[in-house]
Amino acid sequence: MDRHLSPQEWEQLLDDFSSSPSRRHRWLHLPLLDLAVSSLPRRDLPSHLKPLLLSLIDDHLLPPSPRSLPILLTSFLSFPPDHPLRDHLLVTVVSAFASALAAPLSKDHDAPPLAALVDALLAAANRPNHAPDRAARALACDALRALDAALPGLLAEALGHLYALAAAERSPAAQSYLLLLASAARHAVRLGRLRATASILAVAGPPTPFSVPAHLLSPPAASMAPPPSEVNVRDIRKVLALLMDRPQVLTPAAAMEMTAILAEIASAVLKWAPAIAAHIKVQFGGMLYSSNPMLLHSLLTLFLQFPDAFGAEDECTMARRLALAAREAHRPLAARLLALHWLLGSTMFRNLVPGLARWFYPNLFDPLALKAKKLECLAYVAARVDGDKVAGGRASEQATGLLDDGLVCVSAFRWLPAWSTETGVAFRALHRVLIIAAPHSTEDMRCSGAGELLNSTIFHHLQAILVDMASEHRGLVPVIAEFTNRLLACNSHQWAGEQLLRTLDERLLPRLEPGYQLASYYPLFEEIAQNETVPQLRLIELLTKQMVSLTKKHGPDTELKSWSQGSKVVGICRVMLKHHHSSHIFLPLSHLLVLTIESFPDLEVRDHARICLRMLSCVPGKKLRHLMGVGEQPSGVTPSHPGSLFDIPSPRPAQDLTSMTDMASYIHLERIVPLVVKQSWALTLPNFSVCSRPSGHILSIQDVSSAPSEQEKATGPAIERIGYTQETLRVMDSKGAETLQILRRYFACIPDYLHSSGLKIRIPCTFRFDSEPFNHAWRSDSPVSGSDEADELPALYAVMITFSSSAQFGKIPSCHVPFILGEPPGSGMDIVPIDNQNLEESSYCASVVIELEPREPSPGLIDVSIAANTENCQVLSGSLKPVTVGIEDMFMMASVPPDTLKEGVAVYYQDLFHALWEACDSSSNTGRETFPLSGGKGSAAINGTRSVKLMEVTPKVLIGAVERYLASFVVSVAGDSLVNILRGNGIIKNIVWEESVSDASVGADALVPYSPDSNLQLQLIDDDDIGVGSERYGHESKRDMGVMRVMIFLPPRNFWNKDEKNIRQVHMLDVLTLLCAAKGTVCSCITNTVSSGNSSSNVHSL
Structure with a gap:
């Protein structure tokens, strides 16, 4: 490419290189390095792009080929000396040369540009030291x-x-300059220049022009390293003296690098110049009192390299300095940990650690990592002190005291749970005590110091600590069991784990009492049962007492506990059978199993105990242990499908999506309680005249051929404003006051649903799937027949059922089914009564509860989606048939004030019924009353009407329907005949029975008054149509059977009120008065609309 890139193109290129690699391909055909280097001196290139170009070269265009080095060097040499980017360019050029060149160099291609670059750098470094460009000289x-x-x-x-x-x-x-001299001297020593007779400091001419040394132009030759010449030993001592003369000018990082170079050079000539080590101590010994960890690291490097130059006093001083550095809270955590690491990692200071024990106690606010390291130091000290046996018994007391005092930092107030890091740190310290006292041995399977440690005070004290922990803190038992497992798994410390188990058997088991709390110790019991060296008599006696205790405490509320703990006890017995000789445990274990078989309440536990007893008494010991080990599965898990849960399946191709299309035909999610009223013709209640919020608006199914007129659109219940600014003084009688008191008490217990979670309803369902179509769709190889066992049936694992709905049901939580078997064909569940609400529990069905939070009392559909795993590791996902939500799912009881006694609930419901009936009378003044809600944030008002309808059903049909579907919502029953019938049926309970009340005045205050003596002018059904009701109710009067009062509440419904600019909640309240007569049934009902404004809420009743 002949032309240069424009600034806009450079910006685009830089943007592409800073993003994904796919955007760089369009630039890779260009010579980017040449273009970038040639663009740096350009004056037309914006200055802000030049540093970005240098970064581009450093990050993406290096290392270049050696052919590009001359161009790069020319660009650098032609750059203006006073340009601010010259230093950045220098770093880029040197990086390119250092990464592209390697010995041996080409004399014609590589050596000339390298010599020119070194010439330029030496010229820059050789300027007078009083020049103002000292930063440029340092960079050179x-x-x-x-x-x-x-x-x-x-x-x-x-x-x-x-x-x-x-x-x-x-x-x-x-x-x-000093670091450059040290680096050049180190390489001169490495190359063997000291053996030459000529001085290494000899100067034959000016530093420039520079020529590349001959050894870089040819492959390196192997040669013996003869001793250095006397003149070069003298010269290298001069160089070392100069390097050590001014340590104060070095930064900590430079000092650390300098000491590493000095240690290497001095070690090479120490044999011929031993005084160098003493000189190093004098020059760098002052770093001991520095607070910088780099300087301490530099001094430690010299300590390890020249141990003879530092005496015992210097070592003690250095050890105390490191211990003190670990205690200084102002230091960074890494520096404090590094100080302890240096102290324990060096053999030079290890013998001094016991004398510094008081420095290692963790402080209260030390970080946990530092506490762990300090506890390791204390463990080391305790093990060493106990092993030395100095000062008689005081050494043992000191060792145990160190261990106890050190653990205070993680258990002073209380032991944290077993999974906490603090608990792990404490047990790590206990483990370190054993490891330090008896280190791992690679030569022998057993530790050489095992016998001494078993008799040591520290080991006995550690056992006492663990026994006390297990006895007083049950939550630590899993950690103690894991601690013992770790010892048993180590060949060098297996003896310690076995001794610890014997100690727990001897000292811990006598302290334990049978009961439900004993289950915490089952992990330890299993470890004891697995170990052949521990006698099992105490454990079997304790388990026998436990089974007796579980049998005595068994009851309806403890069935699950009895099964769980009984199964675990039998599992421990099974472990004994596997790991111990039958002759040693036969008598006590058989007594335990016989006791379980005879008296334990759970059938499954008794069966398992019977199997274990039969194996104990009938199978020889060696064969029994062999049989117990065959086909061993993880403890506590019984696979129903051998080979499918514990074997790694072979990869299978993804299932074809066409097999998911008819998933709803064989996977079923069905309601347990079927709907009484089919809601196929309308899925939502009609909207009122007020406008709903757009997010909650749902269209109903309407007749498109008939458009409602404007007058019809305007009809509907008008919701009045709650606040009345002008109201005249009213005179109220005692009956009206009593009605208001009942209504105030009722509204005071209604929550504020506008500022809290709404009402929740639950729909129980069953989840199942058919085996035959499932196997056909998912290509299962396992045959299914009606007589096959459960092991041959397909299964679904980790089933997740998600729900969604266009109706206003809120967010519906998903349901999970861990495992379910397919329903076999011909299982007897093909024909099920549709009204059977008490389905028996089946192993092929799972219970699923759909939880809704309806925003309005309307029916709707819930879409169902499923995702699950099959036995063959295939992922099944798709949609099922929707679940219908009916209006009867939302029927609720009225709220009861908390101060109402249980015996007074029926009377309260009756009083509330009459109060609501009275409130909707057109002549009543309660409709103008406002009622405060629970919490005092809002209030509600009542606006209702009354109406009378004729239900063309016989009394028998009505009574049967009420008893079946509305029994829990019946408030009271009036009339001697009706009371006798309903009370005799025994279905409706806990209501008010009005036997002596006259039925003639029940409907006297209705919108259309009715009574047995006045005709409603409504056509009644004939006597011939009574039919089924004549047998039972023929002896009753045809006009005076009685009245049933029903009160049902529904969830609220939110509306946006345009006039008041706020959200209202509207609740319709319908109470029914059913007048039963032989000729028919008269239903007098009121529609009581309760509206709340702003932050208030109300009840919706049908």
């Missing part, structure tokens, strides 16, 4: 050091010039 020295590290020995022949420059530099740039 750092660049030379980078090239010398990439090409070792590049500056070995210029060591004399570098020595002179470093000695003459007095500015802050001296650090760069």
Whole structure:
């Protein structure tokens, strides 16, 4: 490409390279490195793009090919010296040379540009030290050091010039000169230049022009390293003296690098110049009192490299300094941990650690990682002190005291749960005590110090700690069991785990009492039962007492506990059978199993105990242990499909989506209680005249051929404003006051649904699927027949059922079924009465409860989706038939004030019924009353009407329907005949029975008054149509059977009121008065609309 890229193209290129790699392909055909380097000196390129180009070269265009180095060097040399980007360009050029070149170099292609670059850098570094560009000189020295590290020995022949420059530099740039001299001297020592007779500091001419050393132009030759010459030993001592002369000019990072170089150079000539080590101690010993961890690390490097130069006092001082650094709270956590790591990691300081025990106690607010490291130090000290046996019994007391005091930091107030990190830290410290006292041995299977540790005070104290923990803190039992498992799994410390189990058997089991709390110790019991070296008599006796206790405490509320704990006890017995000789445990274990078989209440546990007893008494010991180990599965899991749950299945192709289309034909989610009224003709209640919010608007099924007129659209219940600003003084009688008191009490217990979760209703359903079509759709290889057992049936795992609906039911939570078997064909469930609400529990059905939070009392459909896993690791997903929600699902009882006694609920319901009936009278003043709601945030008003309808059914049909569907909503029954009939049936209970009340005045205050003596002018059905009701009710009067009062409430419905600019909740309240007569039934009902404004809420009753 001949032309340069424009600034806009460079911006686009930089943007593409900073994003995904796919956007870079269109630029890769260009010589990007050449274009970037040639664009840097351009004056027409914006200045903000040049640093970005250098970053592009560093990040994406390096390492370049050696052919690009001359162009890169030319660009650098032609760059203006005073340009602000020259330093950045220098770093880029040096990085390119250091990454592209490697020895041996090509004399014709690689050596010339490298020599020119070193020439330019040496010229920059050789400027007078009083020049103001000391930062540029320091950068040149750092660049030379980078090239010398990439090409070792590049500056070995210029060591004399570098020595002179470093000695003459007095500015802050001296650090760069000293590091450059140290790097060049180290490579000179590595290359064996000290054995030459000529001085390594000899200067034959000026530093420039520079020529590449010959050893970089040819492959390296292996040669023996003869001793250095006397003149070079003297010269290298001069170099070391200069490097150590000014440690104060070095930063901590530079000091750490310098000490590493000095240690390497001094070690190479220490044999011929032993005084160097003492010089190093004098020059760098002051770092001991520094607070910088880098300087402490530098001093430790010299400690380890020259141990003879530092005495015992210096070692003690250094150990105390490291221990003190770990206690200084102002230090970073990494520095404090590093100090303890240095202290324990070096053999030089390890013998000094016991004397520093008081420094290792964790503080209250130490980080947990630091506490763990300090506890490791205390464990080391305790193990060493107990092993030394110094000062008689005081050593043992000191060791146990260290362990107890150290654990206080993680258990001072209380032991945290077993899964907590603090508990893990405490048990790690206990484990470290054993590991330090008896280290792992690679030569022998058993630890060499096992016998001494078993008799040591620290081991006995550790056992006592664990016994007390298990006895006082049941939550730590799983951790103690895991601690014991870790010891048993180690070949070197298996003896410690066995001894610990014997101690728990001897000291812990006598402390335990049978009961439900004993289940916490079952993990330990299983470990004891697995170990052949632990006697089982105490454990069997305790388990026998446990089974007796479970039998005595068994009851209706403890069935699950009895089954769970009894199964675990029998499981422990099974472990004993597998790991112990039958002759050792036969008598006590057979007594335990016989007791379980005879008296334990759970059938499954008795069967398992019977199997274990039969194996114990009939199968020889060796064969029994072999049989118990065959086909061993994870404990507590019994696979119903062998080979499918515990084997890794082979990969299968993804299931074809066509097999999911008819999923609803064989996977069923069905209501347990079927709907009485089919809601296929309308899915929502009609909207009122007020406008609903758009998000909640649902269209009903309407007749498109008839458009309602404007007058019809305007009809509907008008909701009046709650607040009345002008109201005249009213005179109210005692009956009206009593009605208002009942209504106020009722509304005071209604929650504020506008500012809280709404009412919730639950629909119980059953979930099942058919085996034959399922196997056909999912290509299962297992045959299914009506007589096959459950193991041959297909299964679904991890079933997740999700719900959604266009109706206003809120967010419907999903349901989960962990496991379900397919329903076999011909299982007897093909013909089920549609009204059977008490289906027996089946192993092929799962109970699913759909939880709704309806925003309005309307029916609707719930869409059902399913996702599950099959036995063959296939993922099944799709839609099922929708579930219908009917209006009867939303029937609710009225709220009862909390101060109402249980015996007074029926009377309260009756009083509320009459109060609501009275409130809807056109002549009543209660309709103008406002009632405060629960919480005092809002109020409600009542607006209702009354009406009378004729239900063309016989009394028998009506009574049967009420008893079957509305029994829980009946408030009271009046009339001697009707009371006798309903009370004799025994279905309707806990209501008010009005036997002596006259039925003639029941409907006297209705909108259309009615009574046995006045005709409603409504056509009644003939006597011939009574039919089925004549047998039972023929002896009763045909006009005076009685009245049933029914009161049903529904969820609220929200509306946006345009006039008041707020959200209202409207609740329709319909109470029914059913007058039963032989000729027919008269239903007098009121529609009581209760509206609440702003933050109030009301009840909706049908």
